[in-house]
Amino acid sequence: MTLTNWAGNYTYRAPVVHHPSTVPELQELVAGSPRIRALGTRHCFNDLADDPAALVVLDGLEAAPEIDADARTVTVTAGTRYGTLAQHLHPAGWAVHNLASLPHISVAGAVATATHGSGDRSQNLAAAVAALEIVGPDGAIRTVRRGDADFAGSVVALGALGVAARVTLDIEPTFDVAQEVHLDLPWTAALEHLDELTSSADSVSLFTDWTGDTIAQVWRKTRVTPDYRLRTELFGATPADGPRHPLPGIDPVNCTAQLGEPGPWHDRLPHFRMDFTPSNGDELQSEFLVPRAHAVAALEAIRSLADRIAPLLQVTEVRTIAGDDLWLSTAEGGDRVGLHFTWLPRQPEVEALLPTIEAALAPFDARPHWGKLFADEGRDLARLYPRWDDFRSLVARTDPEGVFRNDFLDRHVL
Numbered sequence: 150m151t152l153t154n155w156a157g158n159y160t161y162r163a164p165v166v167h168h169p170s171t172v173p174e175l176q177e178l179v180a181g182s183p184r185i186r187a188l189g190t191r192h193c194f195n196d197l198a199d200d201p202a203a204l205v206v207l208d209g210l211e212a213a214p215e216i217d218a219d220a221r222t223v224t225v226t227a228g229t230r231y232g233t234l235a236q237h238l239h240p241a242g243w244a245v246h247n248l249a250s251l252p253h254i255s256v257a258g259a260v261a262t263a264t265h266g267s268g269d270r271s272q273n274l275a276a277a278v279a280a281l282e283i284v285g286p287d288g289a290i291r292t293v294r295r296g297d298a299d300f301a302g303s304v305v306a307l308g309a310l311g312v313a314a315r316v317t318l319d320i321e322p323t324f325d326v327a328q329e330v331h332l333d334l335p336w337t338a339a340l341e342h343l344d345e346l347t348s349s350a351d352s353v354s355l356f357t358d359w360t361g362d363t364i365a366q367v368w369r370k371t372r373v374t375p376d377y378r379l380r381t382e383l384f385g386a387t388p389a390d391g392p393r394h395p396l397p398g399i400d401p402v403n404c405t406a407q408l409g410e411p412g413p414w415h416d417r418l419p420h421f422r423m424d425f426t427p428s429n430g431d432e433l434q435s436e437f438l439v440p441r442a443h444a445v446a447a448l449e450a451i452r453s454l455a456d457r458i459a460p461l462l463q464v465t466e467v468r469t470i471a472g473d474d475l476w477l478s479t480a481e482g483g484d485r486v487g488l489h490f491t492w493l494p495r496q497p498e499v500e501a502l503l504p505t506i507e508a509a510l511a512p513f514d515a516r517p518h519w520g521k522l523f524a525d526e527g528r529d530l531a532r533l534y535p536r537w538d539d540f541r542s543l544v545a546r547t548d549p550e551g552v553f554r555n556d557f558l559d560r561h562v563l
């Protein structure tokens with residue numbers, strides 16, 4: 150059987166894909182496998198999840214999320230999608246702090262790559278992890294909890310430490326969000342007022358193709374309080390007169406509700422609706438996370454490449470992410486701005502351009518998103534992560550035989 154990722158640009162090499170139906174079955178499987186890796190919902194754009202021998206998918210481990218109201222946590226089987234989790238949390242009066250642009254991504258897969266939404270005060274999704282139950286190479290379960298010595302290295306772990314069976318996440322009381330879209334923000338105003346702009350709502354995304362004098366769309370998501378009012382003026386941008394899709398000319402029917410209409414967090418924080426399930430997509434993605442202090446300079450550097458980027462680009466999304474302390478998190482050590490590229494499905498040309506983009510962002514210590522396309526031609530990642538050697542030691546200690554190693558890890562990390 151041929152198994153591809155969501156975008157269809159990568160075919161997994163693993164000849165076998167297992168679907169255990171219980172955790173003991175998963176433990177036995179891992180213990181008896183010389184090489185194996187976990188596969189989530191296949192939303193990565195590269196070979197990060199692959200394995201030459203075998204993959205294990207946890208979609209057979211369905212179990213209802215367990216909410217602990219006193220501890221303010223929920224525990225889920227690791228393959229649970231955020232959208233499914235939301236369907237349990239919201240009716241029970243709970244929420245997670247943020248979501249990615251799509252609700253169809255698995256919790257363990259998102260956590261493993263430091264997947265994020267947007268928001269000056271919003272950390273990436275991995276920062277909500279309170280504990281992980283990881284099946285190690287001998288099949289035994291190792292539980293790591295926030296505060297444990299290995300915890301900060303075990304959350305954004307790229308699948309290198311084992312197969313997470315269950316994940317415990319922080320939760321908070323459910324909340325409503327209103328989403329507004331503004332059009333044609335002058336670039337000059339965006340660069341001059343970037344901090345005011347990104348702090349003007351709980352989650353702000355700028356959508357641009359880098360050309361021209363204006364940023365096409367600004368999406369702003371605000372937690373609704375009694376003081377909430379629609380924003381008319383936004384640094385020269387004007388409110389959209391109807392719903393918009395981030396890509397020009399595309400019907401917004403699959404986008405979450407806009408125009409300031411309040412709705413539950415899980416129905417506004419992702420850009421795309423949960424009941425719209427794209428099985429694949431005609432796109433590729435790359436993203437680079439830059440320290441907040443360099444945000445304007447990084448935007449200017451990429452804008453100077455607009456003529457080379459635009460012909461291959463569907464749209465760029467600029468987001469902000471609050472810092473955390475997880476060793477391999479792209480927001481480790483401080484707040485970041487994310488420069489994301491949704492490319493046309495022209496991989497050879499995109500890959501030929503990536504070194505130019507990475508060279509332009511190199512002075513700003515840009516970290517590539519682990520799950521998206523990047524070049525890393527100079528094998529520079531080590532210098533970008535202060536805890537790099539600690540992570541490698543953790544891998545050597547927990548997986549001495551390399552059961553969970555793969556080509557991606559050999560190429561970029563180990």
Ligand SMILES: Cc1cc2nc3c(=O)[nH]c(=O)nc-3n(C[C@H](O)[C@H](O)[C@H](O)COP(=O)(O)OP(=O)(O)OC[C@H]3O[C@@H](n4cnc5c(N)ncnc54)[C@H](O)[C@@H]3O)c2cc1C
Pocket residue numbers: 155156186187188189190191192193194197198207227228248249250251254255256257258259260261262263264265266307308309311312313314430518520521
């Ligand atoms: C349409 C689309 C929209 C996206 N939007 C965003 C976004 O808004 N923000 C963002 O930051 N990223 C975004 N991404 C990227 C995506 O969130 C990441 O690639 C994420 O890792 C995908 O999760 P997955 O479950 O599909 O993982 P997979 O691609 O299946 O696997 C990713 C990694 O997780 C590991 N893994 C999976 N399950 C387990 C487990 N049980 N135990 C241990 N390791 C495991 C795998 O081994 C692999 O290393 C988007 C991708 C797509 C296709």
